[in-house]
Amino acid sequence: MIPADAYLRNPLPLPPIVLVHGDEPWHQQQVRDALWRQAQERRLSERISIEVGADSDWDAIAQQTQSGSLFSAGQYFQLDLPKGTPGKDGAAFFRQWAQQPPADAVLAIFSGRLDGRQLKSAWVQAIEQAGLVIQAREVPPMQLPNWCIQQAQAHGLTLTPDAAALLAERVEGNLLAAAQALEILALRYGEGATIDVPEVRDNVVDEAHYQLFALGDALLFGEVGQALHTLQRLRQTGTDATLIVWLLAREIRLYYQLALGRSAQALKIWRTQQARYQAAAQRLDPARWAAALAQLGEIDQMNKGIRSGDPWIALDGIVNTICGETL
The missing domain is CATH 1.20.272.10 (Zinc Finger, Delta Prime; domain 3)
Structure with a gap:
């Protein structure tokens, strides 16, 4: 299992099955976008979204994912598992895919945070052996200012330590809010700008x-x-x-x-x-x-x-x- 930020810095080759779990929405979305880019590079041009609920028919899902495509070189299945518990039939489906994945297809599963017991379950272990498990975790408060500085650099900005501390305080751990704030600062001040406390104070509203x-x-x-x-x-x-x-x-x-x-x-x-x-x-x-x-x-x-x-x-x-x- 690897943290989302490590995967985003250095994406690994796209395996046939991926599990992304965690309750940090910005990391979830960034990983979702990065996986889809990798799928497109693999010429898996058909993206199919599946949302699983309590009454989902796993036999129908298995049939849908095994049928292949007449219109594209490959398929990328994006399966949302909000509750993080696929049940007996869903777990069996994931194990089967991990053991015998279809040709020219990738299954990416997105779920909320899984606890220690769930991470040790047979279906998660099967995915980790055959593919990749990515954890979309929150950034600890003490690390958030440094995270803000790194993200600012990606926008061509230099964020001073005091400005980073203020930004982290205002977004209260919300990475999506921090990312949006940095986009606003980049648009307002332009690439190469140095962002200090006054710029953050004047442009970033509270959580x-x-x-x-x-x-x-x-x-x-x-x-x-x-x-x-x-x-x-x-x-x-x-x-x-x-x-x-x-x-x-x-x-x-x-x-x-x-x-x-x-x-x-x-x-x-x-x-x-x-x-x-x-x-x-x-x-x-x-x-x-x-x-x-x-x-x-x-x-x-x-x-x-x-x-x-x-x-x-x-x-x-x-x-x-x-x-x-x-x-």
């Missing part, structure tokens, strides 16, 4: 702002676990529930209008996001989106003390609704 954007993304993708985790972090950081109500209202209104048949372009949704919003809008019918919006109004009244109830508990419920989960 709560990033968490709001992260919540919106999780809702868009229907990632209920990530959305609820982000909501909890916002509560812990003292974020006013009014901001969250505003964000949810904006998103629900967009989904409602799309469900009614309005075009994403007319709603001024970014072109790169239009397909994702259209897919999200199909989780509920227009009547249920309208009901969710009315429920959000009740939550706003709870937050203002006009109505009885805990707004944070109610926000958990509406997040489940937006993600298409039935309570």
